[in-house]
Amino acid sequence: KYRINERNPNSGYHKNLGVSYPNETDKAYAEQHGKSPGGLIKIHGMKNGWGFIGKKHLQKDWTNGCIAVTDEEVDELYRSVKHNAEIEILP
Numbered sequence: 408k409y410r411i412n413e414r415n416p417n418s419g420y421h422k423n424l425g426v427s428y429p430n431e432t433d434k435a436y437a438e439q440h441g442k443s444p445g446g447l448i449k450i451h452g453m454k455n456g457w458g459f460i461g462k463k464h465l466q467k468d469w470t471n472g473c474i475a476v477t478d479e480e481v482d483e484l485y486r487s488v489k490h491n492a493e494i495e496i497l498p
Contacts, residue, residue: 421452
């Protein structure tokens with residue numbers, strides 16, 4: 408479980424919402440496995456100028472760990488999700 412802890416209307420990927428990853432459990436797990444937990448996880452739209460791709464972006468994993476949605480979907484999330492809202496990310 409994480410929180411939406413940031414908003415960026417001027418992102419290089421349409422808009423984005425920041426996710427409070429990694430939490431303490433994630434950091435401990437990564438350390439236990441000798442890995443970096445990573446960070447800067449965002450829910451974002453398409454790279455600016457590429458919104459026409461729409462749902463075709465789902466055909467390839469291109470985000471390097473982020474959660475990509477269409478520009479329209481991130482617009483809806485941006486309007487609907489309150490700051491610090493709790494979210495759950497499942498595999």
